[in-house]
Structures are given as C-alpha cells and as structure tokens.
Amino acid sequence: MSSHYITSTDHLPEEAQAETTLQITDAQTKRIFETRVRIAKDPAELTDPEPLTIVAGPHESVSETRYVELLDETDATGIDHELVAHLAAEQETASNILNTRSDDLKVLLQYLVETGEYESTADALREVAFDHLATERPALLDAYAEVRREPDDDPLRRVLGKQE
Amino acid sequence: MAVNSLREYLDLLDTTGWLRSFDQPVSWDLEASAATMLANIRDGPVPVFESIAGIETESKLVGDPYRGPQTRPWDHFAQALGFPSGLSGCTYYDRVIARLNRTKAPRTVASHRAPCKETVRTGTEVDLLSFPWPYIHEGDGGRYSNHHTIVAPDPDTEWGTWSSHRMMIHDSSQASLLLLAGEQVPNRYYYDYEPRGEPMPVAVVIGAEPTVESTADMWIPTGRSEAAFAGGLKNAPVDLVQCETNDLYVPATAELVLEGHVRPDDRLDEGPFGDYFGYMNGPRRSMPVFEVDAITHRHEPRLPFCVEGSGVGYGQNSTSTLRLVAAGPDATVGLRAAGFDVAMAVPWRFTSRTVWVIATDRPYPGYLHELANFIFTTWGMLHIDFFVFVDAAVDPLDPRAVLTAIALEADPDADFHQFGVERMPKVPLNIYQTPDEKGSADVGTSKAKTAKAYIDATTDGDATDTTATAETRKRAQERLVEAGLDAARFDRLDEREGKSQ
Secondary structure, X not given: OOOOEEEEHHHOOOOXXXXXXEEEEEOOOOOEXXXXXXXXXXXXXXXXXXEEEEEEXXXXXXXXXXEEEEEEEEOOOOXXXXXXXXXXXXXXXXXXXXXXXXXXXXXXXXXXXXXXXXXXXXXXXXXXXXXXXXXXXXXXXXXXXXXXXXXXXXXXXXXXXXXX | OOOOOHHHHHHHHHHOXXXXXXXXXXXXXXXXXXXXXXXXXXXXXXXXXXXEOOOOOOOEEEEOOOOOOOOOOOHHHHHHOOOOOOOOHHHHHHHHXXXXXXXXXXXXXXXXXXXXXXXXXXXXXXXXXXXXXOEOOOOOOOEEEOOEXXXXXXXXOXXXXXXXXXXXXXXXXXXXXXXXXOEHXXXXXXXXXXXXXXXXXXXEEEOOOHHHHHHOOOOOOOOOOHHHHXXXXXXXXXXXXXXXXXXXXXXXXXXXXXXXEEXXXXXXXXXXXXXXXXXXXXXXXXXXXXXXEEEEEOOOOEXXXXXXXXXXXXOOOHHHHHHHHHHHHHHHHHHHHOOOOEXXXXXXXXXOOOEEEEEEOOOOOOHHHHHHHHHHHHOOOOOOOEXXXXXXXXXXXXXXXXXXXXXXXXXXXXXXXXXXXXXXXXXXXXXXOOHHHHOOOOOOOXXXXXOOXXXXXXXXXXOOOOOOOHHHHHHHHHHHHHOOOOHHXXXXXXXXXXXXX
C-alpha cells in the first residue's frame, strides 16, 4: 500500500463534499481501485492524510495536490464485499423480521393486497424490495449471491465439515 | 527454417550480438522502459531484464524485441523467418510476399504438449499484479501490456480473429482494453456481443512466436484466418492449443496467455498513454473491461513490451519495425490482389504509420487517383494521412530515393492531391486535432474528420535512364567494400529473385 494516490479531476464529485467514493491509483503499485475517502485541501482536516495528486487537462499534464483519507476499500462496483459477508454471517443468528413504520407505505401495500396482486403486505414488500434492488442495485445482489454460494458461510456445511 | 517461439528468436538475436541481458534488478516502474528507449534511439542490442526490482517474480521483461537495426530494419525478422542474412530490402519483400501467397492452416496440439500450459492458474490463483507489467511513460494512466496478440471469436473463421489492442492493468483480475470501433475485434464486441448482453470470450497472448506477432499489424481480409497467414509466413503450421476456460485456440508456444472475457455494459478508464507519435496522449477514455478467468504461462515467462513513441524519427521500436517488415508486404499482396500492379507498398520509416510510400507503374492517366481512392476507402485508414507514389524502379525503403523523387518529380501545382476537406475518419490518437475535435472518443474515430492526401512523385514523361547497369553498380559496390567501406551500407549486392538489382 502506498502513501500517495492519484486521481483524475473527472472523478471528483461536482459539489464539494468531504466524503465520497473515488477511483484512485496507488502511486507506488499503480493499482487502480475505488474506495470510500475523505478529501481535503488542508491535511489538518483529516485524521490520517495522504497526498492525493489530482491530474487534469486533455492530456492530464496539469496537476494539483490535495489530501485524502481512505475509509474502506470497495471494489470497482462500489460494493464492500467484506461488509456483505459480515452482515450475512450476523444474520445467521439474528431475527429475520424487518420493522418499518409508515402509514403511506401501509396503505399502498394494502392496496396491492386488496386488489389481489399479492397475498399479504409482507409478501408485497418482499417482492417490491427485491425487484427494486435487482433493477437499481444489481451489483449488491450479485455480491450477496456470491457470499451465499460460499460453502463456509453455510452453517450446515460448516457443521458437517467439523464432523469429518 | 523459421523460429517457433519468442525464445528461439531471442536466442537468435543473442548469437548475433543483438541481445543484452541485465542481471541487476531493474524496476518495472519507468526504468525498464527508459533503458529500452535508449537502446531504441541508439540502435543498441535488445534488452532483456532478468531480474525485476521490488517484486518476487520468475517473469522477465523484454524491451522491443522486434526492433530491427536502423539502417536495415528487416534484418532481424528475416533471420526469424529463416532467410539468409544480407538480403536487400526489396528481396526481403519479395520473399515475404511469396510466403504470404502460400497460407498454411494451423494445427492443434494437446495441452500437455503446449509450452504455454507449463503453469496454469485459475480461480483465486489468478493475480494480474503478480506479473511485472511495465509502467512505460511518466503520465501513463497505469501499467500496460501493449505487445500482445488478442484472440477473439469470429463466426467466419475456424480459429477466431487476431489483432492487437493495448491493455491497461487495473487490479488483480481486471484491465481495460482500447477497443476503437471500426476494427474487427471491437466491432465484434460493440455490435454483436454487447447488444445481446453477452460477455465476449477473449485471450490475450503475450510473447507469441514472431509470425503470429506480426499478423496483428497486417490487414487480413474478413473471413480469412490470421493463423493461416502466420503459417504461410513461417512456411510451417502454427501450433494452437485450446484455452482452459473457453473455446478459443491460442498459439501453443506463447510465453503467457490471459484467458477471460470482455464484460457487456461495463467500462473502466483507459489512458492517457504516451502514444506512437512520441507525445503523451489523452484524454482518458472509458473502455470495455477485460476480466481475467485464467492465466497460463511458460516457466520464467518473457514478457515483451513496446516503448511507443520511440519509433518516430531515427529510432525504431517493435511496432514501427513490424509495420515495415510485415504490414508493408501484406499491403503489397492486398493491392496486387485488387488488380493494382504495385511493386511495393511500404510504411515510410520515421513517420510512425502516418505516411506510406508506394512504388508503382502508372499505366494510364488517373490510375494513381484510382489506387489512392481504393486504399482510402478499403483499408483501415485511420492511422495513415497520406501516400507518396514513386516509380516502380524507385526503392521505397530508401528514404533518399523517395525524397529525391519528391524533389524532382512532384510538381507543387499538379502533383499534390487532397481527398476533400474534413471528410475522412481519423484515429483519435493523433496530435494535431484539439480535444474538442477528437470528441469524447469513447469508441471509434475522432468527432471531427480529416483530409487524406497523396503526392504523385512518379515521372511524368519517359524516364531518362541515368543509372549504370545493374552489373556495373554491383561491381562498383563490391570494389567499395573491398576498399574498406562497410558492406551494410549497400543493400544491392544480392540478387533479387533472379534479376540483378
């Protein structure tokens, strides 16, 4: 891991914001990856600042230095696989009931049930949420599917594995 | 007899003193490319970096292995093809053209007989960053593999289609490929696989044998197999072996093969890159993503790379040399097949793909215009801006002869022709268009078009024969060599396929 990073001005968020997901290049290894970062012009604003060279111009021959603090590393899709795996593991021993409070949502879901589209509001909520995630967050679903496929995360297989 | 692998070719260079191995650790980060660039500019031996600093690897880097000597760029490749040493450039072209006219189908070998399968890595063993990909120019967007052959599916040929597109390494399993629409492999992706939402299987073959490497610089007609042309050039079948994770076949003696797929609807940054004109070239583009599924390689793989930008002016590099020694003869074959009786079509040294010289007779008025029109509308003319037509008797490999023809025969009023203004496509890697003119350049050509031109430097009337007879010239050159002049300065001492040159 380097102590110096590079990014293009094209990748910076349009509006100034301290925390963002950013594609950066490790100046030492030249590995290119996306990560959650905090950016600042003054290193004193960050806990663990590293220099960030921001290249600009049609041939990227112009540059300025800011400072960056890496929060966690995500892959190119922006998904933190470790977090997904951690949450999936936690869920093995946790309740699978979701709670939410909303009169409006209750009315809308109830409408879908009354008109025969779904058998229950819980059924409607599951379907609508999964459909939304499949359309809007396919990478997150893929990452979760990958975690679910890993044998180590299957409690039954783990137990069977210990017995062998 | 032609060589069968990059290793055999490097051994050949070693026996003639054109190889230099560096035992001391050399960094992949600019150092290997800097040493290679110096060798390219100074006409030194081809460098092999045996030990890579800062990384535990059995791989070795080879800088511009196909660069030929500045005065006789075809010499090394002629040796690779098994030709006798000392051929004139014209004779070299004749012999290569003869081989290209006799294609040979490849043959398949079992995996256990393929050197490129000595090590097979799949699944979690796949790690692109365990290889010392060079960071070639200060300001490049990343580390590159830029001296390889890409194998992609082609429904019209049994062995897929081969081409070359540079690749920027992102992480342990992903890279971006410079796929500019208009060429065969990019078109296959953009107009076939991606609209169907399917990943396109691809193999990136690094360190293939010389004739395979050279086909990437040729214009092989659609529906014809590059593998057969490589076999013709080699005068023996090229051995192919099936990939581990897809149905593609790859050259069996390659140093390293990256098997994978190009994902649909996904892009990663590509560039900037110090391009072949010798300048840093932006902007960074969004290009298709190559995801690696398996890596197979020989023990101690030799990874060739090209210092693009060092092949302009007097310097040569691998790509400028392969253009001269392979693309030129191939273009000559293509023009003859189209009915044009050209003697030779040659990329003009020093101009880095921009200018070609074509030696041809001019049997009737308007012939050159027809020829230029055919080329500009048929070939992949994105890189070439203009041609110089010279008489068939002029050696297009001799820069002095070409300049003399332009000076004496090209009438500034009548012989400089332009094909309209801003009508022709242009590859967005050029340096004379502004970023706005290049457009977003996500795919294909520049937003703004360019003009194409040609110079008619052929004689207008009956040529006055001011040259001595071939026999007299040959005898005079032999006398000069006997008197102590370097024989390498003369390229007319051999016999050109039956007639004295």
